Amino acid sequence: MNRDAEHTTNFPIGHKHGSTVVVRISSINSTSQMRSGILLCMRLRCSSWILRLTLAVLLAMALPPLTQAQVIKSGSPSCPGVALTFDLCPVRKGTGYDQALIDYLIEQKIPATFFMSGKWMARHEQQVQALLQVPFFEVGTHGEVHTHLPLHSSEEQKQEILGPVRLLKTKYSYKAILFRPPYGEFNDETVNVVRTLGLQFILWNVVSGDPDLTITASQIEDRLKRSVRKGSVIVMHANGKGKHTREVVQDLHEQLLLERNLTPMTISDLLTCKGKVAP
């Protein structure tokens, strides 16, 4: 469905102008008057169409495309909170779990949201249990095998998305609502599938860049200083790929968020802005 077309066809001012013109024509008698009336009518209709077209263009500029409206990148810019989000993408080497980071979040009681891929869950049953038990953590999903969704058909995308959702429900009795596409890649079909499945499509608006081995903790912190504000959703990793992630989170917790009066919240709390506000 095209939202812009909807606004154009239902636009009430155009209809109102049209009916006014018709009434005026019925009261004109002479040919010359009629000609000038027709010209007037054409001018009025023309100006009406120009008005409609101008307003339609302005509306189209003001409204985001329909698909983008379903994709959440941040909370409200008036909410004094930020969401620290951690992807759990599958890894080939290493433990695939940043225990020091999780311990720090728990010790400091920092709310956080984790996006688990099915392949990662298959190798980390204890860790899945541990994360689900923390009351200030929220868990979403991140695809089954961490594939590039736009390369697949709608049905294939559905299966990829559903894998970890089913596993969390059947094995852990947890209903996962949040979904983040692997690599942040998606197309219109992805958005439709996610909506049909009743999931919330969560991206981010602040990239930490934590898996990049060429950058230091202070470079990541500088990047966050430039971009973190009210309603921010920050993407990081808890699968051990971020060598400086724990250090960066500590800096956020002890400095940046305090300085800016921002409270860490889970995604769901950020979207409703119901998190506890820092003293």
Ligand SMILES: [Zn+2]
């Ligand atoms: Zn990922």
